[in-house]
Amino acid sequence: MIVNDKTIPSRPAPAANRGVIGWLRENLFATPGNSVLTLIGIAFLLWAIPPILQWAVLEADLFGSDKNACTSEGACWVFVSARFQQFIYGFYPDAELWRVNIFFAEMTAVLVWVLWDKMPKRMWGGIWFLTGFPATSFMLLYGGAFGLEVVDTHKWGGLMLTLVISLVGMVIALPVGILLALGRRSQMPAISSFCTVFIEVWRGLPLITILFMASVMLPLFVPGDIELDKLIRAMIGISLFEAALIAEVIRGGLQAMPKGQYEAADAMGLSYWKGMRLVIMPQVLKISIPGIVNTFVQLFKDTSLVLIIGLFDLLAVMQAGIADVNWPNIAIEAFVFTGFVFWLFCFGMSRYSLSLERKLDTGHKN
Amino acid sequence: MHSELEQVEIKENIMQAHDHHQDDAAAPSHVAAETMIELTGVNKWYGDFHVLKDINLTVRKGERIVVCGPSGSGKSTMIRCINRLEEHQEGIINVNGVALTNDLKNIEHIRKDVGMVFQHFNLFPHLTVLENCTLAPIWVRKMPKKEAEEIAMKYLERVKIPDQANKYPGQLSGGQQQRVAIARSLCMNPQVMLFDEPTSALDPEMIKEVLDVMIELAHEGMTMICVTHEMGFARTVADRVIFMDGGQIIEENAPEPFFNNPQSDRTKLFLSQILSH
Ligand SMILES: Nc1ncnc2c1ncn2[C@@H]1O[C@H](COP(=O)(O)OP(=O)(O)OP(=O)(O)O)[C@@H](O)[C@H]1O
Ligand SMILES: [Mg+2]
Numbered sequence: 001m002i003v004n005d006k007t008i009p010s011r012p013a014p015a016a017n018r019g020v021i022g023w024l025r026e027n028l029f030a031t032p033g034n035s036v037l038t039l040i041g042i043a044f045l046l047w048a049i050p051p052i053l054q055w056a057v058l059e060a061d062l063f064g065s066d067k068n069a070c071t072s073e074g075a076c077w078v079f080v081s082a083r084f085q086q087f088i089y090g091f092y093p094d095a096e097l098w099r100v101n102i103f104f105a106e107m108t109a110v111l112v113w114v115l116w117d118k119m120p121k122r123m124w125g126g127i128w129f130l131t132g133f134p135a136t137s138f139m140l141l142y143g144g145a146f147g148l149e150v151v152d153t154h155k156w157g158g159l160m161l162t163l164v165i166s167l168v169g170m171v172i173a174l175p176v177g178i179l180l181a182l183g184r185r186s187q188m189p190a191i192s193s194f195c196t197v198f199i200e201v202w203r204g205l206p207l208i209t210i211l212f213m214a215s216v217m218l219p220l221f222v223p224g225d226i227e228l229d230k231l232i233r234a235m236i237g238i239s240l241f242e243a244a245l246i247a248e249v250i251r252g253g254l255q256a257m258p259k260g261q262y263e264a265a266d267a268m269g270l271s272y273w274k275g276m277r278l279v280i281m282p283q284v285l286k287i288s289i290p291g292i293v294n295t296f297v298q299l300f301k302d303t304s305l306v307l308i309i310g311l312f313d314l315l316a317v318m319q320a321g322i323a324d325v326n327w328p329n330i331a332i333e334a335f336v337f338t339g340f341v342f343w344l345f346c347f348g349m350s351r352y353s354l355s356l357e358r359k360l361d362t363g364h365k366n
Numbered sequence: 367m368h369s370e371l372e373q374v375e376i377k378e379n380i381m382q383a384h385d386h387h388q389d390d391a392a393a394p395s396h397v398a399a400e401t402m403i404e405l406t407g408v409n410k411w412y413g414d415f416h417v418l419k420d421i422n423l424t425v426r427k428g429e430r431i432v433v434c435g436p437s438g439s440g441k442s443t444m445i446r447c448i449n450r451l452e453e454h455q456e457g458i459i460n461v462n463g464v465a466l467t468n469d470l471k472n473i474e475h476i477r478k479d480v481g482m483v484f485q486h487f488n489l490f491p492h493l494t495v496l497e498n499c500t501l502a503p504i505w506v507r508k509m510p511k512k513e514a515e516e517i518a519m520k521y522l523e524r525v526k527i528p529d530q531a532n533k534y535p536g537q538l539s540g541g542q543q544q545r546v547a548i549a550r551s552l553c554m555n556p557q558v559m560l561f562d563e564p565t566s567a568l569d570p571e572m573i574k575e576v577l578d579v580m581i582e583l584a585h586e587g588m589t590m591i592c593v594t595h596e597m598g599f600a601r602t603v604a605d606r607v608i609f610m611d612g613g614q615i616i617e618e619n620a621p622e623p624f625f626n627n628p629q630s631d632r633t634k635l636f637l638s639q640i641l642s643h
């Protein structure tokens with residue numbers, strides 16, 4: 001019997017299949033039909049891109065302080081630069097903006113620490129992300145301790161608010177979703193029916209309804225003397241909605257696990273929770289990455305719905321800007337810019353999830 | 367696994383009838399010192415389907431048992447009852463002096479001492495070969511990582527694949543994976559090894575490498591129960607061969623008389639079918 005224990009390095013492809021020519025031949029002109037489609041595609045791009053480029057870049061106005069600075073035909077990005085502070089910070093007081101900046105810096109640092117596999121001690125990064133980071137962020141943004149002035153949540157807004165709501169949603173939704181998914185599959189009828197009802201109720205409601213109910217109905221159920229902040233109510237609603245969606249993604253992953261994995265974990269004496277933590281969940285999370293990230297991307301965009309209950313996220317700030325009489329006919333620029341910012345974040349998430357999938361691929365396909 | 371906690375509740379009714387019965391049997395003193403596994407009057411049903419019918423089987427320490435029989439005869443079910451992957455509804459199962467009841471402590475205790483090798487290996491694809499081997503020693507036996515790794519390397523050497531330690535299971539051949547699975551079980555230093563058709567998912571040229579490891583293990587005195595249709599293996603190492611059909615043990619004998627002079631017609635029929643190719 002011949003067993004080769006060493007990996008044989010792949011040899012380079014024959015010359016005709018290599019390089020630019022080879023790539024073009026293989027990917028764009030492989031068959032006549034393929035070539036026709038390629039040519040149509042090129043024609044479309046030639047037709048569409050120049051006008052867009054002209055409007056967005058070549059003929060655009062970038063600097064100035066009001067609408068009068070926009071003299072040319074193209075986009076009036078002056079609007080964006082003039083209102084930049086509001087887009088990022090909402091109505092956060094000028095003198096306290098440094099606090100938000102520190103929050104942004106900490107967020108970037110901790111995300112890089114957790115998400116980049118070359119960083120040391122990522123476990124601690126994760127723990128900080130789930131404990132220290134929320135605590136320090138709250139302290140920074142809300143204040144009320146260490147001599148920091150309280151900044152009420154109705155002054156929060158813009159990109160900062162969008163990020164805060166999304167992060168809180170994701171951080172709560174993932175663990176709660178995992179527990180809900182496990183609970184739904186539990187053989188204890190009380191637990192499984194509770195989880196099933198919870199998931200189905202939250203998943204079946206439109207997020208808009210949840211937000212309305214959170215802002216109008218939740219106060220009715222909470223004892224009179226406790227007044228829950230509107231932002232917190234919205235966050236609870238969004239997080240639980242998100243958790244229900246994540247739970248279903250995770251449940252799909254659990255169902256895809258071969259029975260043998262549970263049995264092997266059982267047979268070696270691992271308890272239920274150890275088996276889940278060490279054997280089942282790592283695999284389930286791995287196969288669920290596309291679904292989880294899809295849900296997160298969805299949530300990130302859906303945070304813009306909070307504008308209907310009077311919270312000023314990125315989109316709401318934009319809309320307020322459009323309504324400003326000093327900035328007539330600015331809607332296109334406003335929406336293009338907002339859309340671009342949302343897209344940038346979502347695209348980042350999606351690229352990261354792809355690279356994660358590649359990294360976690362251990363060659364096991366079944 | 368999800369059933370460990372819940373089983374208690376669900377099966378309570380069924381088990382109540384046997385509770386005092388089993389409590390008596392739980393005392394180790396009832397079991398002779400050299401008895402490793404003892405099944406007494408074990409019955410099991412899947413709904414209306416009677417899978418195991420009054421199974422009685424005693425396995426002494428160091429004994430090698432081969433179980434064979436036609437498909438669906440309950441071989442897997444029987445050995446899976448021994449480590450509680452399946453629950454029996456009637457009768458007593460004693461493993462190394464501990465009775466299998468709904469008591470989670472007993473179940474986990476028994477599973478520590480009983481290794482199992484599956485037809486489809488069931489290695490953990492997200493862990494390297496070495497991590498597969500050290501997982502249970504670290505988390506169940508609470509062994510320090512270093513020590514667990516040393517032991518794992520020792521067993522990986524014994525199954526002749528120490529150089530694959532840092533690969534993932536998906537990068538190994540079937541025969542190599544099965545040998546890892548055997549090493550993984552051995553790392554827990556089990557008292558008994560259960561094999562459920564360990565070679566039937568393998569290509570013919572890989573069967574031998576796995577059987578060789580199993581034969582070596584048998585010669586070292588490991589107590590083994592092995593469901594297999596490898597009759598050559600049964601002849602070489604088995605102390606006893608057990609033939610099952612329709613959920614019953616039909617015949618039980620040393621390999622020589624079992625193969626040369628089977629008693630029941632069903633055994634004869636089975637042997638003629640399995641030995642004809
Ligand atoms: N979870 C289950 N629910 C219902 N019936 C089952 C279940 N598991 C097994 N059975 C049935 O129990 C019988 C015995 O199954 P078992 O797997 O023990 O057979 P086996 O002797 O191992 O067969 P094989 O050689 O094919 O592995 C079969 O008829 C099977 O269909
Ligand atoms: Mg079987």
